[in-house]
Amino acid sequence: MTKKILFALMLFVLSGCGYHVAGKAGQMPGNIETLSIPIFTNSTLEPNVESVITSAFVNEFVTTVRVVDESTFMLEGTIKSYGLTPVSFSSSDVNQEYRLTVSMSLRIYDRQTGKVVWRDNDVVDTEDFSVNTADVAQTRDRETAALQKLSKDTARLVKERMLEGF
Structure with missing residues (x-):
């Protein structure tokens, strides 16, 4: 009898403990089901960076919502x-x-109403890559690979924050 009471008390105490992240897990802001993702604007002098980053966002978001034109x-x-x-x-x-x-x-944003449903004006990410001083082309290839990895990681993190309501 004592073991049953102790077991029930332990279950009661432990069930009250728990950590959870605030937000609406698993839902896009505004319950978005379809999303269009046009080519990002490139305000830098680096050519084609917008294509790599936009592609990573499309590939990431297509797993959660229908990405359409x-x-x-x-x-x-x-x-x-x-x-x-x-x-x-x-x-x-x-x-x-x-x-x-x-x-x-x-x-x-909602194109019909103009209402912004989610915004982050300061998304920053980094990725390190090694230099080959004897081969500039290889260093450039490593930079391209770093950009692709950074883009994929950033898209995943942004989507996760959206799904958690942050």
């Missing part, structure tokens, strides 16, 4: 900056690694 709701993005910063050097002061940093502003 024309929809009531539109995800607009503006790439505000694209920068490379040296982060590590050899003993002879030769750069060995760069950090790619991209910042953008994003918003989802």
Whole structure:
């Protein structure tokens, strides 16, 4: 009898403990079911960065909503900056690694009413990549791969924040 009471008391106490993230898990803002994602605006001097980033967002969001050419709701993005910063050097002061940093502003709005249902004007992400001082083309390929990874990771994180209501 004592074991049953102790077990019931333990279940009661433990069931009251729990952590959860506030927000509406699993729902897009405004219960969006379809979304159009036009090519992001590129305000940087880096060519084609908008294509890579937009493609990553389309690929990520297609798993949650129907991404279509024309929809009531539109995800607009503006790439505000694209920068490379040296982060590590050899003993002879030769750069060995760069950090790619991209910042953008994003918003989802209702095209019929103009109402913004979600916005983040300060989305920033980074990705590091190594430098091959003997082969500039290989370093450029690594930069492109870093941009692709950064874009994919950023799209996933943005979608997760939207789904959690942040």
